[in-house]
Amino acid sequence: MDSETFGQTLRRLRGDLSIRDVANRAKCGKSYVSALEHDRRTPSPAVVVALDEALDARGELIAAARQSSRPSVLERAEELRRGMTDVLASGGMSDAGIEDWGHVVGRYGRATRYRPEADLLADLLSDFSDLLQVLEHRHPAAVRRKLGVVAAHLSGLVALTLLKLGDSRSRDWWRTGRAAAAAAEDRAAQSWMYAQESYALYYGGDMIGAIELAQRAQSLAWGEPYVGAALAASLEARAHAVLGDRDAAEYALRRAEEALERLDSDFITASAFGYSESQLRFHAGNTWTHLRESGRAWREQQRALELYPQEEHTDRTLIHLDWAMCLAHDGDMAAAAAHATTALVALPHEHRSSLIIDRARHLTNSGSASRLKLSEVQVLKEILALPAGRDMEG
Known part of the structure; x- marks a missing residue:
């Protein structure tokens, strides 16, 4: 059957024979046949x-092996495309080519605000592979620096996406991005990379490390209207709030507002490479949530x-989950769990990332034992226990 793989053909022809019997007849290992x-x-x-x-297959297995060894039409198409990419890269990179890579990065930056992480990651890795192919060729120093900034930004986007998916390999991509930004000698890209990596440490529970990286990002942006400064200052505020340092948190929020005011209008946008008042208000709300000042948080x-x-x-x-946490801080655990449940049920399943689920689980683990036995909390726990990808019903 043309639609079968070699393994599927072997399994069909084996019929009722055991794998051991087939291995003995063919004089090979049982685990090998299974593989x-x-x-x-x-x-x-x-x-x-x-x-x-x-198996007395009369050549059927031999034909299946030949079919499996042939590249599919789509595989052949990809091979040709990559060959053309290599040919074009060997001829040097034009200004138009560099500008196109800038558009690619900008599009991905905006896509982080609305595309599901698993879907976005596949496209990011595909374009990163093409960029790597381009970088394997020799380029003038100025061109290579510009491509290095593209590599830094794409690396950061891969890291950010992996972080949301709960994949620990994100830390390796931060390192790659920082190295690319440093090689390009681009302080704006370096500041952005350190700011984004500070979020990784924050969500990993390392508040001291997050603050150090956030301060490094702000230092690199000193005196310049870089997005990294706004991202980093707001993250620093959240980390100080987790540690209970109200004064430091409030001071960092003021720096975040000042950094936002300094940004050019092109960077006040919904993108991983921008910052906006909506993000600032979200981060400020999270800061006051951690400080248990519900009025200001709300x-x-x-x-x-x-x-x-x-x-x-x-x-x-995440804002609604912060709202729920405020309700819990104020003693209404039933309302807190109900609000969190409503937020999760309304969220399309492809956007239910590890980041979201972990934040909601934190709510179910807070409070006294008697509060955690409430029916609303149990419903929330049941929602969180559903297998990944399964639709939630209210």
Whole structure:
């Protein structure tokens, strides 16, 4: 059957015979035959002939092996495309080519605000592979620096996406991005990388490390209207709030507001490479939530929800979870759990990232044992226990 893989053909022809029997007849290992059936190994020509004879397949397995070894039309298309990319890169990079890479990065930056992380990651890695192919060729120093900034930004976007997916390999991509930004000698890109990496440490529970990186980002941006300064100052405020340092948190929020005011209008946008009042209000609300000042937190949360468009699923949900945490801090655990449940049910399943689920689980682990037995909390726990990708129903 043309639609079958070699492993599927082998399993069909094996019929009622055990894997051990087939392995004995073909004079090969049982685990090897099992790996072939699951398409985890590619058989040698001699093994294919031995298996074909052992199962009296009359050449069917040999034909299946030949079919499996041929590249598909789509694989051939990708091979040709990459070959053309290599040819074009060997001829040097034009200004138009560099500008196109800038548009690619900008598009991805905006896409982080509305595209599901798993979907976005595949496209990011595909374009990163193409960029790597371009960088393998020699370029003038000025061109290589510009491409290095593109590499830094794409690395940061991959890291940010992996972070939201709860994948620890994000830290390796931060390191790659920082190295690319440093090689390009671009302080704006370096500041942005350190700011974004500070978020990784923050969500990983390392508040001291997050503050250090956030301060490094602000130092690199000193006196310049860089996005990294605004991102970093707001993150520093949140980290200080987790540690209970109200004065330091409030001072960092003021620096975040000042950094936002200094930004050019092109960077006050919904993008991973921009910053806006909606983000500032979200971050301020989170800061006051950690400091257990619910009144101030609610005012910031309400303003953030007014500013964020509906397609900003991740941040809007995180704001609602902060709202729920404020309710819990104020002693109404039932309302807190109900509010969190409503927020999760409203969230499309493709946007239910590890970041969202972990924040909601934190709510179910807070409070006294008696409060955690409330029916509303139990419902929230049931929602969180659903397998990934399954739709939640209210």
